[in-house]
Amino acid sequence: MLVMQLLRGAVKHAGSSPQFSVERLNSAVRGISSSSQHLSDFGETLPPSCTDTESPKILITGGLGQLGVGLAKLLRRRFGKNNVILSDIRKPPNHVYHNGPFIFSDILDYKNLREIVVNNNISWLIHYSAVLSAVGENNVALAKEVNITGLHNILDIATEHGLRVFVPSTIGAFGPSSPRDPTPELCVQRPRTIYGVSKVHAELMGEYYHHRYGLDFRCLRYPGIISANSNPGGGTTDDCLRATLEFMEAPADTLLSRTYNISAMSFTPHDLVQEMQKVLPGLKVTYNVDPARQAIADSWPMVLEDSAARRDWGWKQDCDLSALVQNMLTHITTCNQRAQAN
Numbered sequence: 628m629l630v631m632q633l634l635r636g637a638v639k640h641a642g643s644s645p646q647f648s649v650e651r652l653n654s655a656v657r658g659i660s661s662s663s664q665h666l667s668d669f670g671e672t673l674p675p676s677c678t679d680t681e682s683p684k685i686l687i688t689g690g691l692g693q694l695g696v697g698l699a700k701l702l703r704r705r706f707g708k709n710n711v712i713l714s715d716i717r718k719p720p721n722h723v724y725h726n727g728p729f730i731f732s733d734i735l736d737y738k739n740l741r742e743i744v745v746n747n748n749i750s751w752l753i754h755y756s757a758v759l760s761a762v763g764e765n766n767v768a769l770a771k772e773v774n775i776t777g778l779h780n781i782l783d784i785a786t787e788h789g790l791r792v793f794v795p796s797t798i799g800a801f802g803p804s805s806p807r808d809p810t811p812e813l814c815v816q817r818p819r820t821i822y823g824v825s826k827v828h829a830e831l832m833g834e835y836y837h838h839r840y841g842l843d844f845r846c847l848r849y850p851g852i853i854s855a856n857s858n859p860g861g862g863t864t865d866d867c868l869r870a871t872l873e874f875m876e877a878p879a880d881t882l883l884s885r886t887y888n889i890s891a892m893s894f895t896p897h898d899l900v901q902e903m904q905k906v907l908p909g910l911k912v913t914y915n916v917d918p919a920r921q922a923i924a925d926s927w928p929m930v931l932e933d934s935a936a937r938r939d940w941g942w943k944q945d946c947d948l949s950a951l952v953q954n955m956l957t958h959i960t961t962c963n964q965r966a967q968a969n
Contacts (some may be wrong), residue, residue, distance in 0.1 A: 641944045677866045682706050685790070686749045688734050688781070690755030693717040693852070694795070694867070696723055698753065701839055701868045703727050712747060715756075729840040734777035734924075741784050751875060752792045754781045758801055760923050763822040764872050774825035782844075783834050793875055796830050796886060798850055799823040810928035812848075829935055830886045838887050846886040847874055850931055855958035866891050866944045870936075877940035884939070888931040890943035892951065 639665070687695045690713035690845055702711045703726075711724065714732035724728065732743055734756045739817050756777055763770035778794065785792040801810055802817035816827050833844035852867050894902075900912050936942035946954070 629869075630662045630775060636697055650855050652868040669930075671795050681750070685751040686732075686743065686747065687753040687755060688709065688732060689715060690729070690752070691717050691723070692755050692757070693759075693854075694871075695753075695755050696790055697854070698755075698868055698871060699727060699730055699908035701872060705872065710827075712749075716741070724908050734780055735772065737780045737784070741787075744784055744788055744790070749788070750790060752785055752790045753871075753875075754778070754792060754794045757795075758800060758822065760822040763918060764923075766818055766917075767821050770825060772820045774822065775828060778825070778829050778832065782832060782842065785844075786842045792876065792964050793845045793846065793847075793871065794833055794834075795849040795871075796826045796846050798824070798848060799923070800826040800830065800848060801926075801928050803926045805858070805928065806824075807927075809890075809932035810930065811886070811932045812884065812886070820923060826882060833965060834885045843879055844885050845874060845882070847871065847936075848886065848888045848931060848959055849881065850890050851927075853955075855955050866946050866952045869945075873942065873956045874940060876934075881939055882933060887936040887939070887942075888933040889936050890931040891946060892948050894931050894948050896950065899952070902948050905958075906952060906956060 631958070685706065687699055687702075690699060692715075695713055695715070699711050699713045708727045710879060711729060712728040714730050716731065716733050719729050730743065732740060734754075756773060758766065758770040758773045763774070781792060781794070784790070798810075799820060799835060800816055800818055800823050801807075801814075801940070802819055802823065803853060804815050804817050806814050816822055816823075818827060830846055833842070833846055836842040837844045847870065850866060874887070896912075896914070900910065904910050933942060
């Protein structure tokens with residue numbers, strides 16, 4: 628996310644001058660912490676879901692977005708390279724294309740998506756295709772089509788073929804009237820962005836399909852996510868990847884809910900700067916607030932209350948702020964050195 632502007636800027640200049648300034652840091656970071664299948668067609672008998680003892684065949688939609696590539700890498704280590712298919716509507720970079728199966732998949736093309744599921748014997752579907760907050764506010768029509776119509780296609784196909792389906796939600800599914808510190812799982816939501824509205828819709832539709840048709844629907848409300856592998860606005864931490872895998876592997880009968888909050892560390896930009904100054908004592912930071920992004924961030928929770936995830940399937944974060952800074956700076960420095968060498 629926007630934290631990465633600070634981290635990358637710090638590493639870029641640290642070697643050349645003991646005094647430097649990151650001139651443009653948005654302070655929006657706060658608590659990091661129509662379908663062609665009709666419901667009546669499903670009938671009362673559904674194909675069996677993948678059992679917990681089988682090695683799943685996994686499809687990741689929107690795989691070139693903020694989470695897919697990192698999750699594919701983790702899942703391939705766990706289940707085998709050829710058992711995880713990454714998909715998107717964009718051409719992948721060479722390193723992604725050669726690291727495992729990749730196919731073109733448009734979630735708005737119901738027939739094509741259904742063929743992919745059938746032809747590849749898919750048993751888990753990780754649905755990451757989405758138009759995110761800021762982009763969605765600039766193109767509401769696109770956000771509605773991708774985030775709502777695309778979701779309906781996913782749910783219908785997953786129900787028809789007995790898939791275990793994961794759809795991420797977000798802190799953006801809450802709104803200004805939600806309790807903010809902490810934000811419980813069950814409370815008033817009322818988001819004010821099309822992205823947030825579409826995620827509340829996804830939570831409710833997924834839970835409806837679970838109760839009505841027996842769909843093995845699973846959803847995590849992610850907090851703010853940062854990464855050393857992605858540009859600001861997207862990415863994933865090791866904690867986020869591990870949480871998703873552990874949640875997908877959890878036996879269905881242990882899940883008392885189908886939508887869970889998860890949370891890790893919570894910090895402000897000032898907290899981050901103080902921690903970085905322990906490693907880079909010459910670091911100086913100035914702030915230039917983006918009003919539009921700040922307004923969206925101000926409607927988000929400060930901290931998500933995640934005791935249910937800890938109770939039901941053993942969620943526990945590993946990384947604190949100190950470890951985050953050390954890991955990020957080490958990773959970014961290594962990447963910069965490799966780039967200079969090439």
